[in-house]
Amino acid sequence: MKRKIFNIFLVLMSMLTIFLFSSENATSSTKTSKSVAKEVISIVIKDEKKVDKIVDKDFVVIRKLAHLTEYFLLGFLLINVWADGKKDITVKYIVVAVLIACLYAGSDEYHQTMIAGRAGQIVDVGIDTFGAFLGSLVYYILFKIFKKRNKSINNT
Helix, strand or coil, X not given: CHHHHHHHHHHHHHHHHHHHHHCCCHHHHHHHHHHHHHHHHHHHCCCHHHHHHHHHHCHHHHHHHHHHHHHHHHHHHHHHHHHCCCXXXXXXXXXXXXXXXXXXXHHHHXXXXXXXXXXXXXXXXXXXXXXXXXXXXXXXXHHHXXXXXXXXXXXX
């Protein structure tokens, strides 16, 4: 039971993080996105001028990847709430996780319409939903791989 509560807590923290990012006005959001992007890219590319150029040139793509990544994590965490402790899971777990994430993405985009300089975009709901699908699909695949692996270890 404690584990289930912790898993729900992780989902709520993921949702809170998304909400807080969405609560920033346009100027703050752009500044935060660029700062995070620069930190991530500088892990691979050490030349600060090249990093700045990449961030400025590909900023829209970077923002969309951020959406995908946030919701990938949310999808992964959502399916984990129901799958944790189960002997097997089905595709319905993916469907439920993606549906919840899609509804949250829609509410998040609506929320952004109330923030100065921000706008809700249906395209972002689609990107978010796809990210949640990928996250829950990865969880599902890993679950099946580890289940098969554990079954073969226990049979030897």
